[in-house]
Amino acid sequence: MFRLSGFAFALALLSAVGLTVLSQPAAAADEPANVIKYRKQVMVANAAHITNIFSVLKGETSNAGHIAANARAIADGAAMIPDIFPAGSGIGDTAALPSIWQDWPKFEAAAKALQTAAMDLAAAGDSGDMAAIGAAAGGVGKACGGCHEPFRKKK
Numbered sequence: 001m002f003r004l005s006g007f008a009f010a011l012a013l014l015s016a017v018g019l020t021v022l023s024q025p026a027a028a029a030d031e032p033a034n035v036i037k038y039r040k041q042v043m044v045a046n047a048a049h050i051t052n053i054f055s056v057l058k059g060e061t062s063n064a065g066h067i068a069a070n071a072r073a074i075a076d077g078a079a080m081i082p083d084i085f086p087a088g089s090g091i092g093d094t095a096a097l098p099s100i101w102q103d104w105p106k107f108e109a110a111a112k113a114l115q116t117a118a119m120d121l122a123a124a125g126d127s128g129d130m131a132a133i134g135a136a137a138g139g140v141g142k143a144c145g146g147c148h149e150p151f152r153k154k155k
């Protein structure tokens with residue numbers, strides 16, 4: 001009887017703790033290390049989407065119908081870029097250069113350029129014209145490099 005109620009108590013405690021955690025999801029939100037972790041995830045997701053597109057272009061998969069969706073995901077990711085580089089987030093385990101915040105309008109323009117290039121690729125993907133898709137995919141690659149070159153530390 002005691003054991004059962006002890007178990008019931010432990011369960012109640014566990015669910016209370018669980019609820020507390022759920023009701024306070026912001027406890028570690030936007031801590032400096034998490035800001036950097038999250039933005040790297042967004043970048044890695046961008047890279048995965050462009051890799052998916054190149055898998056079609058290289059003939060590794062016949063899913064040409066997925067190109068536009070991958071391109072739209074890159075455009076959505078590009079729209080997140082200004083949010084994921086808040087002022088002061090250039091310190092820590094990051095390759096972000098101070099030039100980002102010193103030249104913010106140029107950085108924002110580089111994010112916008114990626115968004116535009118990705119939307120062009122989505123349109124090409126919808127058209128199914130493989131030559132246009134190839135050209136637009138090259139444009140997306142250039143937009144990635146167009147920001148990494150001035151704003152990311154060299155490896």
Ligand code: HEC
Nearest residue numbers: 040043044046047094095096110111114143144147151152
């Ligand atoms: C407007 C600027 C900008 C654009 C556009 C951009 N990036 Fe980045 N990217 C960065 C910066 C700055 C970093 C370094 C982030 C850090 O270390 O905190 C980065 C980091 C990365 C990383 C390394 C992530 C890690 O785990 O360290 C990858 C991969 C990446 N970008 C891929 C891409 C791809 C692919 C594209 C195009 C589809 C792209 N990026 C477009 C600015 C940009």
